[in-house]
Amino acid sequence: MASLPTTDKKAFVKDMFDNIAPRYDVLNRILSGGIDQQWRKKAIAMLKDDAPSRILDVATGTADLAILAGTLDPDEVVGVDIAEEMLQVGRTKIENRGLSNLIKLKHGDAEQLPFSEASFDAAVVAFGVRNFEDLALGLSEISRVLRPGGQLVVLEFSRPTRFPVKQLYAFYGRFILPTIGKMISGDDAAYKYLPESIEAFPDGADFLDVMRSSGFRGVSQKRLTFGIASLYSGRSSG
């Protein structure tokens, strides 16, 4: 059962995503019933009023969120990720959509972002923060590269608390998700890691506390789909 790594989580996570990269998008759609893209759209909608011109997508993976961020009419969207194979899938999607001038993908670590202070107006992370080796360090780095007042929106799985969704979700995570995940990705560890990492991750008020202590103010949480996922937001205190 214990497939969550206790040491060198970063190398484990990088290898896992490099391995499942070609099947990542199709698995996302199947395992979430397509709702993952609706959640990403809600995340991007939270930035609309700010009209950011430079947007950073941290842990961009195959760039779904970066591509949606492009609909806000920014000057530039930059996506960073540690898994080169995920970025390759993302680059192909960006090229196929003719978005190469708008969206740039770069190999980089959230915990040591390759950007100077205050270089972005807004930042987004979808299903990425749970995978950071050092959550507080990753969030502090995002705060550093945001201009003071720049908004961070985080989309992440959370844990439903109410009957019967809580029980159904636990059953889905423990039995159905690892079985389908393994069948399609061929990776046994990856889809055991997913429910375990959700279980181990600070959600709700605990996550908001980490955001505050990492340099964000005005933090808030919005639960999506019975609390299966949440949108968190806050502004860099600069």
Ligand SMILES: C[S@@+](CC[C@H](N)C(=O)[O-])C[C@H]1O[C@@H](n2cnc3c(N)ncnc32)[C@H](O)[C@@H]1O
């Ligand atoms: C579940 S995927 C999410 C991808 C994408 N944001 C999406 O919405 O589908 C998690 C991604 O986080 C990346 N990741 C994990 N730790 C990271 C880190 N420290 N810095 C940058 N990317 C990281 C992984 O390589 C992987 O591509």
